[in-house]
Amino acid sequence: MMGTRSGDIDPSILPWLVEKEGKSAQQLSQLLNNESGLLGVSGVSSDYRDVEQAADAGNERAALALSLFAERIRATIGSYIMQMGGLDALIFTGGIGENSARARATICRNLHFLGLALDDEKNQRSATFIQADNALVKVAVINTNEELMIARDVMRLALPQARVLAVSA
Incomplete structure (x- = not known):
């Protein structure tokens, strides 16, 4: 969906x-x-x-x-x-994954059998790692930089021999 x-x-x-x-x-x-x-x-x-x-x-x-x-x-x-x-880690990224604590909580609901559990406070403040302290599976919220990824892909495909200095934005 x-x-x-x-x-x-x-x-x-x-x-x-x-x-x-x-x-x-x-x-x-x-x-x-x-x-x-x-x-x-x-x-x-x-x-x-x-x-x-x-x-x-x-x-x-x-x-x-x-x-x-x-x-x-x-x-x-x-x-x-x-x-x-x-599963070792579950990563949330993109608009919804980065910005909706509700979406992350709803998605992770009923996944305790995998060793996955959220810390509600960390999830609400969008900490980088939002799993509960005793969780076996890491859960992270990672910000995306789509423009940088597209630029890197273009450079890799268009100029495969070029050396590219990666600078984080």
Whole structure:
């Protein structure tokens, strides 16, 4: 689930929408790419912050969107853990991961069986490491610098022989 995109769906929904709702391929593309995700479920916005505010104001669809969002992330985490054979650290980054203590707490809920536990106070203040002192799994909040990463990738791909001095911003 993303801001406006559906994420994983049952493929049988597409022919059903064509048959029962008379949707065209263009309409399906619009629906799945621009009218789904947080926006489609909440009916409020594709911006997580707006959906959080609506949920806090009692909007049940917004609360459902937040719950589904966290559930999809937990399912993905579980899938990755199976592929990796375990988990040493969980890293939150990007707009939502860096800025929403609520999202981090909701995503980590019910993951105690992995040895993962948050310290609520550290999570609220977005400390770098937010796991409880007795947790087996480290949980970190890492700020991103997307422009720097893009610049490094361009330099690496466009000028593979060049020596690049990395300067943190």
